Amino acid sequence: MRNKHIGLGLFSLLVYIFLLGPLLIISATSFEPGTVLKFPPSGFSLQWYQNIFKVELFPQTFKTSIVISLLGNLLALLLGVPAAYALSRFSFRGKDTLNAIFLSPVLIPGIVLGFTMLKYLIVVYHLPIYTGLLIGHTVIMLPFIIRVIGSSLSSFDFAIEEAALSLGAGPLRTFFKVVLPNIRSGIIAAVLIAFLESFNNVDISLFMTGPGISTLPIQMLTYVENYFDPTIAAISMLLMILTAVLMFVIERLMGLSYFTKR
Template sequence: MNQQNHFALGLITLIIFLFLLGPLAIIFVASFEPTSVLQFPPTGFSLEWYRNIFTVSAFMDTFKLSMFISFLGNLCALLLGIPAAYALSRFDFRGKGLLNAIFVSPILIPGTVLGFTFLRYLIVSYSLPLEAALFIGHTILMLPFIIRVIASSMANFDFSIEEAAMNLGSSRIGAFFRVIIPNIKSGIIAGVLIAFLESFNNVDISVFLTGPGLSTLPIQMLTYVEHYFDPTVAAISVLLMIFTAVFMFLIERLVGLSHFTKR
């Protein structure tokens, strides 16, 4: 009976893996289709559509914009998130739970609702340019990931070391930069990488904050498949999968996914 349970559990696990990874494998194989129609199984092998990515100017332009918004928004979220994570981890104060809930709310609110809210107020009510609205939206999107991961790193930090540094003559700011930051730098890097991936691959918020002449790479991919059905988007998807896998490997090497998923 025990062996039957193990067999059934293994079979269910295999089915789940096939369900999750099967579409990715199909996209990977289909990206090498030599003809101009996306199909599976492919009729041959060709790298033409990978070369086509770099010849379509819209993909390169939107890739640069996505990278710029993700880097700039990440920097802003980092400048806001590190002090917020420090305050939430270091001090007990009135309204701490409410403040923490506000910081986490962009994760809990559906992306379409959040995107429509940004559209309604940032663009319609305050008439901000699309670039500014996109930057603010992505900064708010990344902030909870920065705060949560860095706060998880600070949860394992012994703040008596900071107090010892202050007793030896260091100011609180000096102790923060000389003692705390070096000890949580792996958590900071991991938070930056996770937030970057969330911003770079975002669709539900970006679709409300882009328009004619301004688009991110994921939105441009959606626009492309409305007019073309060649394997170019499949080729881009493969590159993005590799890109994401490299980032997740770096995160795992830095702090380990279990370090903050258990919190």
């Protein structure tokens, strides 16, 4: 028994090296003083971190990414919270179908979503590119908002809500004063998960670029096609720090079981 576990442990260690090693390597190369990406780095320097701010497009697309993710999140909350509430509060005919429709944006290949949105939102509906980008990101965030808040609501005791209603509080007041505070951590976790999903998105943003409009991941892709210096490694390092912080907060708010239970 013992022996088997040592073998298994060793195997798992190797798999973890496969998963995390490349991320550690990219972090190390970001400190390279030379102009060519190398591992191990030939010294220590922060010049490529400074270079991020010298290439104007990086701060600019970072700002676009943040604004799109936050605004899209807000829209997805406005559309998603009422839907998640209705789907977990009431039982009615066609509920499963509706649930499937709300979760469907994760099932459609991202590149297909991006292309069809370009074709219709921009070309047929004549929406400005920035609006199209925002709508596209809202669509892909919606399933995450609904799923995480839905699972938060499924452990909420609706008897408390009934009590407030029967004591004379209006339905809106009850929702904001009774239901919402109880699922607060679920909502924050949903916002963070949706934020990462949108912030890292490539498939939609790829089709929604225009003069002065692009997101950070697309700018990174374009940069990699032309240069192979450590700037991208430096950005990667910063993005990983951001990811780690957000993940830590998500774990504090609702544990990691959301990820293992699908």
